[in-house]
Amino acid sequence: xKKKKAAGNGAFKWFVMPIxxxxxxxxxxxxxxxxxxxxxxxxxxxxxTNTFTFGNYLSIFDPIYLKTFAESLRLALxxxxxxxxxxxxxxxxxxxxxxxxxxxxxxxxxxxFWTNSLIRLYGWIIIFRANGTLDSVLMAIGLIxxxxxxxxxxxxxxxxxxxxxxxxxxxxxxxxxxxMDWHLVEAARDLGATPAKAFWTVTxxxxxxxxxxxxxxxxxxxxxxxxxADILGGNKVVLVGNLIQEQLMKVxxxxxxxxxxxxxxxxxxxxxxxxxxxxxxxxxEARL
Amino acid sequence: MRNKTSLERLAEVEDVILRLENIKKxxxxxxxxxxxxxxxxxxxxxxxxxxxxxxxxxxxxIIGGLETxxxxxxxxxxxxxxxxxxxxxxxxxxxxxxxxxxxxxxxxNVGYSLKIRRRSKEDIKKAVSDALQMVxxxxxxxxxxxxxxxxxxxxxxxxxxxxxxxKVLLLDEPLGALDLKLRRQMQIELKRLQKRLGITxxxxxxxxxxxxNMSDRIAVMRNGVFEQLGTASDVYDRPRTSYVAEFVGSAxxxxxxxxxxxxxxxxxxxxxxxxxxxxxxxxIKDGEDVVTAVRSEHIDLCSPESGAKGLRGTVKExxxxxxxxxxxxGLEDGTSVVxxxxxxNADWVPGDAVIASWDPEKAVLVDLEG
Numbered sequence: 001x002k003k004k005k006a007a008g009n010g011a012f013k014w015f016v017m018p019i020x021x022x023x024x025x026x027x028x029x030x031x032x033x034x035x036x037x038x039x040x041x042x043x044x045x046x047x048x049t050n051t052f053t054f055g056n057y058l059s060i061f062d063p064i065y066l067k068t069f070a071e072s073l074r075l076a077l078x079x080x081x082x083x084x085x086x087x088x089x090x091x092x093x094x095x096x097x098x099x100x101x102x103x104x105x106x107x108x109x110x111x112x113f114w115t116n117s118l119i120r121l122y123g124w125i126i127i128f129r130a131n132g133t134l135d136s137v138l139m140a141i142g143l144i145x146x147x148x149x150x151x152x153x154x155x156x157x158x159x160x161x162x163x164x165x166x167x168x169x170x171x172x173x174x175x176x177x178x179x180m181d182w183h184l185v186e187a188a189r190d191l192g193a194t195p196a197k198a199f200w201t202v203t204x205x206x207x208x209x210x211x212x213x214x215x216x217x218x219x220x221x222x223x224x225x226x227x228x229a230d231i232l233g234g235n236k237v238v239l240v241g242n243l244i245q246e247q248l249m250k251v252x253x254x255x256x257x258x259x260x261x262x263x264x265x266x267x268x269x270x271x272x273x274x275x276x277x278x279x280x281x282x283x284x285e286a287r288l
Numbered sequence: 289m290r291n292k293t294s295l296e297r298l299a300e301v302e303d304v305i306l307r308l309e310n311i312k313k314x315x316x317x318x319x320x321x322x323x324x325x326x327x328x329x330x331x332x333x334x335x336x337x338x339x340x341x342x343x344x345x346x347x348x349x350i351i352g353g354l355e356t357x358x359x360x361x362x363x364x365x366x367x368x369x370x371x372x373x374x375x376x377x378x379x380x381x382x383x384x385x386x387x388x389x390x391x392x393x394x395x396x397n398v399g400y401s402l403k404i405r406r407r408s409k410e411d412i413k414k415a416v417s418d419a420l421q422m423v424x425x426x427x428x429x430x431x432x433x434x435x436x437x438x439x440x441x442x443x444x445x446x447x448x449x450x451x452x453x454x455k456v457l458l459l460d461e462p463l464g465a466l467d468l469k470l471r472r473q474m475q476i477e478l479k480r481l482q483k484r485l486g487i488t489x490x491x492x493x494x495x496x497x498x499x500x501n502m503s504d505r506i507a508v509m510r511n512g513v514f515e516q517l518g519t520a521s522d523v524y525d526r527p528r529t530s531y532v533a534e535f536v537g538s539a540x541x542x543x544x545x546x547x548x549x550x551x552x553x554x555x556x557x558x559x560x561x562x563x564x565x566x567x568x569x570x571x572i573k574d575g576e577d578v579v580t581a582v583r584s585e586h587i588d589l590c591s592p593e594s595g596a597k598g599l600r601g602t603v604k605e606x607x608x609x610x611x612x613x614x615x616x617x618g619l620e621d622g623t624s625v626v627x628x629x630x631x632x633n634a635d636w637v638p639g640d641a642v643i644a645s646w647d648p649e650k651a652v653l654v655d656l657e658g
Contacts, residue, residue: 187387191401
């Protein structure tokens, strides 16, 4: 594909200047600040000293912190796999609905975003807590005898993660399924493929870019979401996000928090780079 | 030996490879097909001809199994496949927009149906290369569909559909997206390919010239029924209805009341004058309505002073079309006729009073429809 030439218009350059300045001050500036911070030494009580050190990075190799990273990766992986499965199925069938129903589903997906995500999480507390909504319903229909007491457990955190992240997966899969040329599926059926075979060899392959985008949109934030583990996991589930927040707000070890953030960011960058690589190698975007 | 069922007889004795029996289909209460009957012989080239919305694509989709008929039966090689899944029918389709898989290269596209059937790698390679040779695209195995021209995609779509040697090949306006020159060339190639493979073709087009050029038989479709089914010369020279005459031969439709007819010729009058048409056994009596179709190449124009009998009118428009002079004459009753006869007098100018006439042998009586 040919690259579009940027408009070389002088006036146009000045119009976009504020955007460059905004990015400089609010994105690049803080980033540089954070990287610098991560190489400085901490002041005993507050702030930092001007001493250069690799110590912050070295202390990440402490087994306790490595375990936190591993735990975060594990939760992100579990959440992403579940979100990918349910999100793909949901997004696929949503794209196949009649236009009217589709619009309604879209609304139902968007409405929760109008409420603060923290408040929505408190809703889950009411559902999950001992003798809460879930326990009462399950006991009433006789599925369980004892309350499950799901609140402050690992499954509760996973459910919270799925709940928070699945809309991104659904929308990303939806937009890619919606673009499907269904004649291709008919062609596959015509050439002898069963419905399942036609799905795997054609539909799934052609909607894979949407699924991969959804995976990135799920995996990257799930590494950093700390308040879900906080609220639904109590202090039993500690993630990198929680660690950073704790180091920054409670321990006031800014350089260490910065170093943790930089490492987290590097992990995410590698993920996105890998995704790009896969997407490009497959030329998935190639369309007729 | 047990008796053969009627369906088996159909396939073996009469050599009917495909039969459609009273196929009916409607979408959301709108009738699209209203009783289609068709017997296709092995190796035949049949064209469904009609304007958009006449039901020709739906007919094809029902044969291919992509749509299910509300009523009627589809019989393929003596087996009732009416409710069979598309992947269970030995019928392949060349889709209008080709529907090549964009994520597969040419080799994978063409070999798809063989891979689905778990044929060995060597088999697939051999069959794909044979099919590509058939459409003259050897050496394109590794290209992606978006790296091919329209004509090449077309050929790949055909190669993909014939590689598994279907009993019947369905083609849905396969040349619709190509320019005129390529179309002509592909028409010849397709016809040649069909002869060579001996596969039965059911071909859809809205281009009457294409239909006349290629087909053994043509079914002119309209409003979900076959208006006429016959050989090219049947529908061209002996159209049954005014619609077929207009659609296939771009004929002029002229109406009048029979008067002074004899056993060979029907004569009629209308407010513009008189006309004649050979009877061909039609039982029209004087005083009855007459509808006749005369193609523009048979319409002659002369001046009123010549005293010739015919229809009175004035020259309305003069143009060139397809290398022929085309003169449109507005008749006195407000209708018009077109003349594009070889050797027509080029001196007529708009406004000239003329008499339009024709050889009665070249005119046909048709049923009025529409």
